[in-house]
Amino acid sequence: MQPITRRSFSAALVAGAALSMLPAASRAATVTKAKNVVLVHGAYADASCWLDVIPHLQAAGLNVMAVQNPLTSFADDVEATKRILALMDGPTVLVGHSYSGMLVTEAGVDPKVTALVYIAARAPDAGEDYTALAKQYPTPPASAGLVHNGGYAQLSEEAFVRDFAGDLPVARAKALYAVQGRISDTLFTAKTTVAAWRSKPSWYAVSKNDRTINPDLERFMAKRMNATTVELDASHVSLISQPRAVADLILAAAGQSEHI
Structure with missing residues (x-):
């Protein structure tokens, strides 16, 4: 596999101090090799x-599992993530896309998690109101496409095609x-109780x-956690439109030296 520096996107280490009393986790001089x-x-x-991401990781010899979230509540999704983590034997990289950045932030304190990877993902601090944080930035167009019915919500077809997977x-x-x-209509009202990125090295893929x-907002969160950051010319679903680039970032977090 080609290293990140040879991919068709710009990569840079985004350094910055944390905005609270506790320091954000900085990338270790040597990355723990995960299995x-x-x-x-x-x-x-x-x-x-x-x-489309999984085959690249498996080809590198990694054991890969994907969580199937019920999306019924934040607590339910955290438990779903923890159940899969419990099946892992040894060092594990935990990767979250979009809303599941909150799940990675909450469940990532598990001792077997050696690194966190955020793909265009939420990365709140412990107890932080993510909605209030997001309001400090212009509202993204997809928000206008939410359709609510019976206590649940989904994106309209137009918003999904144009704004989610453009x-x-x-x-x-x-x-x-x-x-x-x-x-669930209540999914986005929850707050994390911990912030795993404060104690674990983190990587972040910004979708430009x-x-x-x-x-x-993605850049702010990546900088705040002192994440190793790449910027992709991608929509919100870079894991589908640029799976190799996303896989390369995960491989770097897993200690695959040729991808760092």
Whole structure:
């Protein structure tokens, strides 16, 4: 596999101090070599969104499992993530996309987790109101496309195709729309109780063309956690449109030296 520096995206180490009393975790001089990767999907998706990333990780000899979140509550999703983590034997990289960045932040304190990877993901601090944080940035267009019914919400087809998966072929985006995970209306009101990125080395992939989470908010969160950061010319679903680039970042976090 090609190293990140040879991929068609810009990569830079984003350094910055944490904005609270406790220091953010900085990248260690030597990365712990992991044998496992746990992938966690976000809202409006399911575990199949990782299908194009998984083969690259398996080809590198990693044991890979993807969490299937119920999206019924934050607590339910955290438990789903913990159940998969419990199956892992040894050092594990925990990866979250979008909303599941909150799950990675909460569950990532597990001692077997050696690194965290955020893919265009939420990364709140412990007890932080993510909604209030996000309001400090222009509202992304996808927010206007939420459709609520019976205590659950989903993105309209137009919003999904244009604002969530805007760099995918329309036919693929429409297929993903059809199987999107419906979320509980209460899903986004929860707060994390811990912030694993304060004690674990972290990596972050910013989606420069994101219309679901503001890219500048992504950059802020990546900088705050002192994450090793790459910027991708991608929509919110870079894990589908640029799976090799996303896999390269995960491999770096797993201590695959040729990808650092």
